[in-house]
Amino acid sequence: MSNQTHSISRTSQAARVAGVLGALVLMVLIAAPWWAGRADMRLMGELFLYLALASLWNLMAGYAGLVSVGQQAYVGFGGYMLFALTIFGGLHPLYAIAGAGVLGALIAIPVATLIFRLRGAYFAIGTWVIAEVFRLSFAQISALGGGSGSSLPVGIVRSLASSRSGRESLAYWMALGAAVTAITVVYLLLRSRRGLALTAIRDNELAAGSLGIDIWRTKFVVYVVASGLTAMLGALIFLQKLRISPDAAFSVNDWTAFVIFIVVIGGIGTIEGPIIGTLIFFALRETLADLGTTYLIVLGIVAIVVMLKAPKGVWGFIVERYDMQLFPLRYRVKLNDQAKR
Amino acid sequence: MDWVNAIVQGTLLGGLYALFAAGLSLIFGVMRLVNIAHGDLIVLGAYLGLTVVMATGLHPLLALVFVVPTMAAIGYVLQRGILNKTLGDDILPPLLVTFGLSVILQNLFLEGYTADPQKMNAGVLETASVSVGGLSLGVLPLLTFAIAVAVIAGLQFIFYRTPLGRSFRAVSDNQEIAQLMGLNKRHIFGLAMALALAVTAIAGILLGIRTSFDPTAGGARLIYGFEAVIIGGLGNLWGTLIGGVILGVAQTVGAKIDPGWQLLAGHIAFLVVLAIRPNGLFPRVSG
Numbered sequence: 001m002s003n004q005t006h007s008i009s010r011t012s013q014a015a016r017v018a019g020v021l022g023a024l025v026l027m028v029l030i031a032a033p034w035w036a037g038r039a040d041m042r043l044m045g046e047l048f049l050y051l052a053l054a055s056l057w058n059l060m061a062g063y064a065g066l067v068s069v070g071q072q073a074y075v076g077f078g079g080y081m082l083f084a085l086t087i088f089g090g091l092h093p094l095y096a097i098a099g100a101g102v103l104g105a106l107i108a109i110p111v112a113t114l115i116f117r118l119r120g121a122y123f124a125i126g127t128w129v130i131a132e133v134f135r136l137s138f139a140q141i142s143a144l145g146g147g148s149g150s151s152l153p154v155g156i157v158r159s160l161a162s163s164r165s166g167r168e169s170l171a172y173w174m175a176l177g178a179a180v181t182a183i184t185v186v187y188l189l190l191r192s193r194r195g196l197a198l199t200a201i202r203d204n205e206l207a208a209g210s211l212g213i214d215i216w217r218t219k220f221v222v223y224v225v226a227s228g229l230t231a232m233l234g235a236l237i238f239l240q241k242l243r244i245s246p247d248a249a250f251s252v253n254d255w256t257a258f259v260i261f262i263v264v265i266g267g268i269g270t271i272e273g274p275i276i277g278t279l280i281f282f283a284l285r286e287t288l289a290d291l292g293t294t295y296l297i298v299l300g301i302v303a304i305v306v307m308l309k310a311p312k313g314v315w316g317f318i319v320e321r322y323d324m325q326l327f328p329l330r331y332r333v334k335l336n337d338q339a340k341r
Numbered sequence: 342m343d344w345v346n347a348i349v350q351g352t353l354l355g356g357l358y359a360l361f362a363a364g365l366s367l368i369f370g371v372m373r374l375v376n377i378a379h380g381d382l383i384v385l386g387a388y389l390g391l392t393v394v395m396a397t398g399l400h401p402l403l404a405l406v407f408v409v410p411t412m413a414a415i416g417y418v419l420q421r422g423i424l425n426k427t428l429g430d431d432i433l434p435p436l437l438v439t440f441g442l443s444v445i446l447q448n449l450f451l452e453g454y455t456a457d458p459q460k461m462n463a464g465v466l467e468t469a470s471v472s473v474g475g476l477s478l479g480v481l482p483l484l485t486f487a488i489a490v491a492v493i494a495g496l497q498f499i500f501y502r503t504p505l506g507r508s509f510r511a512v513s514d515n516q517e518i519a520q521l522m523g524l525n526k527r528h529i530f531g532l533a534m535a536l537a538l539a540v541t542a543i544a545g546i547l548l549g550i551r552t553s554f555d556p557t558a559g560g561a562r563l564i565y566g567f568e569a570v571i572i573g574g575l576g577n578l579w580g581t582l583i584g585g586v587i588l589g590v591a592q593t594v595g596a597k598i599d600p601g602w603q604l605l606a607g608h609i610a611f612l613v614v615l616a617i618r619p620n621g622l623f624p625r626v627s628g
Contacts, residue, residue, distance in 0.1 A: 067436050069377065114612060117619035118571070120432045121375030125567045126615075129608055132564060136605040252560060257444055264437055293448040300445035307437050308426050 018326035045175035052182035054274035062269035070127030076249030078234025104231020135250035149245025267313030351593035355586030356486030360544035361566035364537035380563030386545020416538030450556035458553035574621030
C-alpha cells in the first residue's frame, strides 16, 4: 500500500471551463459599445453596478457575518464625495471616484469601532442608524444643496469625454470594471490566508475564535474594504445619474433592500450567488416592473420563501445537485486510481 | 424657561418612543428575535386604526378596542406561521425574513392607502392643554406618557407575576429545558408576539393621532425604538422607558438649537451612549 492514494487539488474541470467561458463573455461585454444599443448599455451598466454592490454585501454578510442594512451610507457618501471633490476640489471625476473610495474606507474605521459593539441583529439596525446620520448630516450641508440636492455641472461631465457616445461608453466600461474589480477582490481575499479565516468564521465563529483567529480584526478589515469599495461604487452610480439628493443617495430600498434580495435569491455565502441573483433580479424587474408595487411585494415574498425553503439560494441548490463550483476556493481530496481498485 | 419646556416636552415624547420600543424589547427578551419589520407593524397599527375610524366614526382611542385584538391575532399567526421557522443559531434567517416582511408591508400600504400622508382626527384631545407651573402641557402627550408607564408596568407585572410571564422567562432562559418541562415553545413565542403586537397597536394609534404617517414611516419608528432599547439596556423594560425619554429630550433640545438638528441630535445621543456604555445605561441581559 502506498501513501500516495489521494491527491489534493483546488481547481476542477467545471472551474476551468467556467474560467475560459468567463474570459470569453468578458471580452464580448467589453466590446458592447460596438454591438449594443444605447438603452441596452445603460441597463447592463446598471446591472454591473448592482452586481458589484451585491458581491460586496455578500462578502460582509455571507462570510464575515456582518449583516448590514446600512450600506446605503457608503453609496450616498461616495456619491456626495464625487460631487464635493469635483465641484470644490476641482478634481477630475476619475480621481474623485478613487478619492471617494479612500475617504469611504477612512470614515468606515471610526464607524466600525463604534457599531462593532453591537452584536448580531442589533449590528444590522446600528448600521441603519449610521446611514440615517449620514443622510441627515448631508441634508444640513447647504453647499451641496441641502435637503433638495444638487446637479453635477456640465463642465465636469464634459471633462470625462467630449462626445455623448464617448461618455456613455466610458460609463459602461467603468461599471463593468467595477463589477470585475469587486468580484476579483472578493475572490482573491477569500483565497488568501484571511479568506480561510473568514470561511472558518462563517462556518462556526466560536470554533474559529478558539483556533486563534482574531475575529474582530478580520471582520474589521472586511468592513473597511467593503465600505471603501461601496463608496467608489456610489461615486460611479451618481456620476451616471448626474444629480444627487439625500433621499436618493441614502435610499434603503435602492441600495440595500434590492441588494439583499439579489444575494439571498442567488445564494448567500458564495461568489456565484450574487451573479445569478443579479441576473434573476434584472430578469424579474424587466418583466414585472409595470406592476409597480406588486412587483416589490412579489420580490419580498420570493426572498422570504427562498430564505425559509432553500436558505442557500439558487446557487446552493445547484451545488447540492451537481457538486460544482465555478470559482475554485475549496480544496478537494481526490482518490487516485490505485485506491479505487 | 424655554429650555425647561424643551426638556419636559422631550420627556413626554419619550413615552411614545418607549411604546415603540417595548414590543421590540419584549420579543428580543423572550426569543432573541430582532424584528426589522417592527416599525412597519407600528404603522400597520396606525392604518388599522384609521380604517376603523373611517368605517365606524369612532374616536381613535376607542378604535383600540378593535385594533389591539386584531394586531395580537396577526402577531400570533405571524409567529407560528413564519417567524418560528426562522429561529435558531443563525441570525440571518430572522433578519432577512423580517426585512422582506418590511418591504412587503410598505408596498401593501402603498397599494391600499396610497402614498399620501394620513392622520387620525382625535378632536379636542389634539389641542387641549393644561398649564403646570408656567408650562403649557398638551393633554395628548401627557396621556401618551401615562399610557407608556402603564403599559410598561403591565408588561413588568405579566413578566414577573403571572404564569404566562413565568413561561416567557423559562423559554428565554433555556428553550430545551422549558420544552422538557412541558411548555410548547412555539405556542409561547406566538403569545409573546401577540402581546408585543398588542403594545405595537397602542403605539401605532398614538402615533397616528400625534403626527401624520405614510407607508414609509416605519423605518424611522424602528430606529427610535431600537435606540431606546439600546440606550436603556437590553432586557430592562424600565430602562427602555428611560432610553425613550433620553432620546425624546435629545430631539427636542436639538430642535431648540436648530430645527434641522432634531433627528440628528437623537441619533448622536444614541451613538454617544454606545461609545461610553456599549451595554446601555441599565443592562440586564447580555445580547
